[in-house]
Amino acid sequence: MIAALNKLVDLLEEHLAEEFDVNAVARTLGTTEYHLRRMFSSLAGMPLSEYVRRRRMTVAAADVVRGEDDLLGIAVRHGYGSTEAFGRAFRAVHGVSPGDVRRxxxxxxxxxQLRFRLTVEGSTPMDTRIADRPAFRLVGHAARVPLIHQGINPHIQQHIAGLAPQEHLRLKALSNTEPAGLLQVSADVDAEATEGTELTYLHGVAVSRDAPVPDDLDAIEVPAGKWAVFRTAGPYPQALQSTWAATASEWFPSNPWRLRPGPSMVAILERADDFSTATCELWLPIEPA
Structure with missing residues (x-):
């Protein structure tokens, strides 16, 4: 995976001013666009599209400062059809207009330019198992919320707090397949997992595909497939978020699996009364790399 990411960066550098077919590159590298984008954003700390925009504007800034061409010529050379579009992208990265920089x-x-390297980490083993699950359903109460990488997501908190106590018990009673118990489900996540983009959060449970679903509940159909299940314990949600990050930096580069599209699920196995600590299972959909 590290080699694939570095090859991607090299190809991007060669074609900065052109439309770039990430899906075609992913196929030549023996992976998928979904996995490539997710691993890039996790390890680089920014979406692939944002990196491309920053690199374009870094290279373009040198042309602006040199002043050998007019701004329209520079805009076209770097893939923009007008000075207005170029100026907006330039200001978004540098905070000033091309004219200000030229002056x-x-x-x-x-x-x-990024360069990914595999460092010697992972001195603490990751408690992981591979689960092969038939198709099932996730049922519960869904809401559209913004993606937040660090700390507690207040929008999810508000969604859960709005459910009556007896509703949690009703959901738990419906659970009849693994992962068991109440689940925190994230679905329809942006391919690059960009912070602030919307996802579907479902507070619910897993049920077998033929189980009856009450009409007042939302449902997500989950196809058959394999899952990487990571067990984590410690301060909540920090320990869970650290494990999630480590899947990209340590587990996927070291194992013959890649992410496939699908929801991610968190099962809370044990927790303190005030939820300051918890033992969780993080379920990620995977396929052979």
Whole structure:
């Protein structure tokens, strides 16, 4: 995976001013666009599209400062059809207009070319198992919420707090397949997992495909497939979020699996009364790499 990401970066650099077919590149690298984008954003700390925009504007800034061409010529050379579109992208990265930079020489914000390296980490083994599950359903109460990578998501908190106590008990009684118990489900996540983009959060349970579903509940159909199940314990949600990050930096580069599209699920196995600590299982949909 590390080699694939570095090859992607090299190809991007060669074609910065062109439309870039990530799906075609992923196929030549023996992986999928979904997995490539998710691993890139997890390890780089930014979506692939944002990296491309920053690199384009870093290279374009040198042309602006040199002043050898007019701004329209520079815009077209870097893949923009007008000075207005180029100016918006330039300002979004550098915080100033191309005209200001041409006059004053800056300020400029440089995005260096990325290089991924595998470091020696993982001194603490990850408690993982592979589960092969038939098709099932996730049923419960769903809401559209923004993606937040660190800390408690207040929108999810508010969604759960709005459910009556007896509703949690009713959902739990419906659970009849693994993963057992109440689940925190994230579905329809942006391919690059960009912070602030919307996802579908479902507070519910897993049921067999032929189980009757009450009309007042939302349902997500989950096809048959394999899952990587990571067990984590400690401060909540910090320990869970750290494990999630480590799947990209440590587990996937070291194992012959890749992410496939589908919901991710968190099962809370044990927790403190105030939810300050918890033992959880993180379920991620996978396929052979």
């Amino acid at each position: 004053d020489g800056g300020p400029l914000r440089t995005q260096p």
